[in-house]
Amino acid sequence: MKVAIKKGLLDMLPLNLAVLPWGLLCGSLAIQNGFTALEAQLMSVLVFAGSAQLVAVELMAKEASLLTLMVTTFIISARHLLYGLAIRNKMVDKPLRWRGPIAFFLTDELFAFSHHHRAYQGKLRLVYALVAGGSFYLAWNVWTFFGIVAGQFLPDLTNLGLDFAIAAIFIALVVPGVSNLPVLCACLVSGISILYFKTIQFEFGLVASALLGMSTGYVLQAKEDKS
Structure with missing residues (x-):
């Protein structure tokens, strides 16, 4: 058990650090577009989808209609449905106490860890997945918090090119596949x-x-x- 926990933390650590600029951008952008600190943090706590959050913040700041907001974020996040279908055969026989948390943590980063033919097979591999996904969730919210603080005291962080982190992370996830x-x-x-x-x-x-x-x-x- 300890080995699975340790390996989950260590394997996800590079991505936890790599997502720092992205989290800073999400937090600061929300603040600069009129969100309160609580609203900005809750978006990361509840939505937990970087690209959808960035687009949603921009659309809400421009007072886009609810329909436009829902359709746009649905299209952006539709790939998560494909992720779920891709691992369905590995998870269909697992109890809800495993399927629920793993479904919530199933981001691009965790899905990149799901290609091994024995992924999610056995309790230790399930623990590994939960620890890896949970650590990324925690890191995402910590970096969002730092972005919220920075957005209140520093000038527009979008001028620093932090959005390049989005492209860099996806390239790093796609190339090995x-x-x-x-x-x-x-x-x-x-x-x-x-x-x-x-x-x-x-x-x-x-x-x-x-x-x-x-x-x-x-x-x-x-x-x-x-x-």
Whole structure:
């Protein structure tokens, strides 16, 4: 048990530190857009989704409609539904006391730890997942708190380029998963298409590029499986 706890903490530690700029940005941006310190902290405590939080803060500051807010954040967070489906077979037979917390902690970072064929199998591996996910949740809220404090006393932190941390973390999570040609092609198609959609200012470019990438990967994988 102690070994699983220690390994969960140590394995997630690099990502806990890497997310610091992102948490600072979320906390400070909320304060600078009129959120109270309590509201900003509760967003990280209850929502626990960095990209969705950043977009939601911006939309709420611009007084966007509730429908726009809900649809936009749903689209951004829809990948978590895919994460849940991906590990469903590993978790379907587990009691709710395990499934509930792991579902809440299932961020991009924890999902990156879920590819091993024995992930979530046995009590020790479940403890490992909970410790890893829980430590990331704690780190996220600590960095958000620091961002809230910084947002009240320092100038606009968005000018420091902290948002690059978002791209850097996702690159670090994706690259180890590129293990075959279909996955590589899916990444390339998504990356190239989103750049194109950005140049033409296509409003739903992110969704379209993701669908194109997934479709490419699915078709290539299907052909590979048949051969």
